[in-house]
Amino acid sequence: MNETQSMPPSLWAATAEPAPPVQPLDSDRTTDVVVVGGGYAGLSTALHLAEAGAQTLLVEANQIGWGASGRSGGQVIPGMKYDPDGMRRLFGDEAGHKMAQVFGATADHVFDLIERHDIACEATRAGWIQPAHSKAAESAALERCRQWQALGANVSALNAAEVADLLGSNAYHGGWIDRRGGSIQPLSYTRGLARACLAAGVTIHDRTAVSKLRQDAGAWQLPTEGGATIRARRVVLCTNGYTGALWPGLRKSIIAANSFQIATAPLPEDIGADILKGGVVASDTRNLLAYWRRDQAGRLIVGGRGTFDEPTSASDFRHLNRMLARIYPQAADQPIEYRWGGRVAITQDFLPHVHQPADGLSVLIGCQGRGIGLQTAMGRWLADYMASGESTRLPVPITSVRQIPLHSLRRLYVSAMLAYYKMRDLL
């Protein structure tokens, strides 16, 4: 990342609460902790560090929320890639069980923070539905629901008629609803987190890109592209899908993949009344999944995979128009008002990663495309660990930075993976 970029146009940029009152760094600063990256992960880490008494400064290369956080679908979904049984298989009965409980509570962290800091972000907790795109996927979805139910989560199975009624779409078999989930205006949430940070005493500088990371006599020095240097005892990198060359090998420890969205004009009453009743949000069981929701003005927002490169024209979003027509033929001709995309970070084991590659340097990376709950909660857990020194505060082990083999072939990987998943979804 070389130059500061303004907020890319999107529905969220057009309708968000105002940006927090922060300025670029214009002179050298010394602090205890510096957090790099102004998304959910960086802001949550900084907020909880400041609340624990640490002198904290956060820098963001562009504007707060410029990365995936200000552009996401705004669906707050608990859990992660693995179902509770999958976590037990991976980590053993006891640790896996604890992990499922901890990751099952990530949406709570988001809604608690919103309430505690009075964040205006159109927060709605009407539930997240996962409708099944095939009979086989329905069995897997019901099994997932059963596993969460066994842990006491507020979830229920839905038959095909219930799914059709709540979604306003006949495109799916049965599915399940997770009432822990909900939605937010993601850029307003991110900006609200920044305001909460400021109130807790965090110093924030936006439009301030860190260009290097070097250790000198036990302290870290972070020169910035504007010329000022930050000195700090501890550094936290929260740059996720926008990770550059700050730490050797870090960029190659993830696959940065694009996700795109389109938003229609507000739907007319005769079309919109049946779509996503009560404010539920949804993402389906396909490997190349579709996710969709409404906004406060009644627009329908549909998201899915993006192209490998940044989008350049409306044709890069055509697959989303087809998706919309497949799920809601009645809304297929509605005008599209906004198209935008952003980058997520996927790790090889599909877990969020915490690294400590050097003394005083922590890294939180790997949102797996479901980062509103995950990165908000991970930021809190990382701050708890840094404040207490107890690694049991983290739900994942601290690992070393491992490059994905043949990372330079990632374009090939991604295309092959997309083709494979497309075929499986069709079958």
Ligand SMILES: Cc1cc2nc3c(=O)[nH]c(=O)nc-3n(C[C@H](O)[C@H](O)[C@H](O)COP(=O)(O)OP(=O)(O)OC[C@H]3O[C@@H](n4cnc5c(N)ncnc54)[C@H](O)[C@@H]3O)c2cc1C
């Ligand atoms: C289109 C889309 C839809 C999505 N939908 C959902 C959804 O509905 N629900 C959900 O849970 N998740 C969703 N996600 C995923 C979610 O947005 C991400 O997981 C989350 O935003 C990651 O947060 P983060 O703070 O880790 O990273 P980011 O928000 O990407 O922040 C990283 C920041 O680091 C900054 N940075 C990088 N290098 C430097 C540097 N050298 N100096 C200073 N700053 C630097 C970048 O400018 C960037 O702002 C979606 C993502 C996308 C792209």
